[in-house]
Amino acid sequence: MAISKTSAVFRKNGQTLDITATANIAAGDIKIVDGLMCMAQWPIANGETGVLKVLQRGEVIEITTDEAIGATNAGVAIYVTSAGLVSKSDASGANKLLGYTAKAVVAGDLSFEVVCA
Secondary structure, eight states, rough: OOOOOOOOOOOSSSSSSEEEEEEOOOOOOEEEEEEEEEEEEEEEEETTTTEEEETTOEEEEEESSEEEOOSSSOOEEEEEEESOOSOOOOGGGSSSEEEESSOOBBBTTEEEEEEEE
16 A cells, blocks of 8 residues: 655755764764764764764775784775774674775785775
């Protein structure tokens, strides 16, 4: 059965997502919200409402880590853990695909670019 009437109101362009932080979020943190890969562009304090950028396919972001991911070729899949950390492992499906390395990563590099999937 079809719905007899549908009405919609434009709210925003979908590139951002409003959230209430359940813990402090630092600028640059990667968060998975309802299956969407997001990045904080500004800090959001615990309990405060803030805005995350929804990462779009084809966008390139620079990731900086505390530990090197090791020598990696261009095009290698990069995943995000539930804790917001990056990994080259999908952990049998537990980690979510962020994207692919934009270029080769040299062993010891703590920063690298990812093309979002």
